[in-house]
Amino acid sequence: MKDTGYRESQAADMLSGLPFWEHLEHAQKKYAEDHAVFRHYGKGSMIYSSGSLCLGMACVQKGSVRVYLLSEEGREITLFRLEKGDPCVLSAACVISQITFDTYMEAEQDCDLLVIPAAAFRQLTEENIHVKCFVYELMTERFSSVMWTMQQILFAGLDRRLAGFLVQEYDRTKDPGIRITQEQIARQINSAREAVARMLRRFMTEHLVEVSRGVITLLDIDGLRQI
Numbered sequence: 001m002k003d004t005g006y007r008e009s010q011a012a013d014m015l016s017g018l019p020f021w022e023h024l025e026h027a028q029k030k031y032a033e034d035h036a037v038f039r040h041y042g043k044g045s046m047i048y049s050s051g052s053l054c055l056g057m058a059c060v061q062k063g064s065v066r067v068y069l070l071s072e073e074g075r076e077i078t079l080f081r082l083e084k085g086d087p088c089v090l091s092a093a094c095v096i097s098q099i100t101f102d103t104y105m106e107a108e109q110d111c112d113l114l115v116i117p118a119a120a121f122r123q124l125t126e127e128n129i130h131v132k133c134f135v136y137e138l139m140t141e142r143f144s145s146v147m148w149t150m151q152q153i154l155f156a157g158l159d160r161r162l163a164g165f166l167v168q169e170y171d172r173t174k175d176p177g178i179r180i181t182q183e184q185i186a187r188q189i190n191s192a193r194e195a196v197a198r199m200l201r202r203f204m205t206e207h208l209v210e211v212s213r214g215v216i217t218l219l220d221i222d223g224l225r226q227i
Helices: 005-016 026-035 118-127 129-155 158-173 182-189 193-205 221-226
Strands: 037-041 046-048 057-062 065-070 076-082 104-107 111-116 177-179 209-212 215-218
Touching: 005 026, 005 057, 005 111, 026 118, 065 182, 076 129, 076 182, 111 118, 118 129, 129 158, 158 177, 158 182, 158 193, 158 215, 158 221, 182 193, 193 209
Parallel strands: none
Antiparallel strands: 037 111, 046 104, 057 111, 065 076, 065 104, 177 215, 209 215
């Protein structure tokens, strides 16, 4: 492991939490530990894109990551988010031939990732059937998240998507004061900033939220849940 003893301990703890870890042989565990590295990304920085070098398998140690698609017109569609402890194999597209679409990963907050580089992850996948099964199970789980997102875009109104996002943020942070810009919300729920602003004004007239610069305070969480 290319780091201090403390970082080695952190990495070992994260690696041991992966579903396939107990099925690796001792030499394979040692190989993964020797090649795993920590990478730090500042808020708003690009972690992975279709034009970048293959990153490998990544696991979020701190912070959060937004995974999205980008259209030719520049429109972003948020697919899902990764939080502490979540692994991701979309950043290992060069290893997994079944990933044939371009995705982007952006640091929503300052974040640290534990990464098993592409070459090392490819070797583990080829050598151990449990690693390969983990990859396909995770891809299936992410596909379900993507289908849910598409269902929301196609069939759910903006009021439901916005209310759902605000409630989700409250459930995640337990803080009724959500520190986020309207532009960031628009990217999260796949809408336009102007549309989000109009819907927030409606929510304000219904005394569901209060909006100030950079902060949305939830006044009636039960009311938002009903929407």
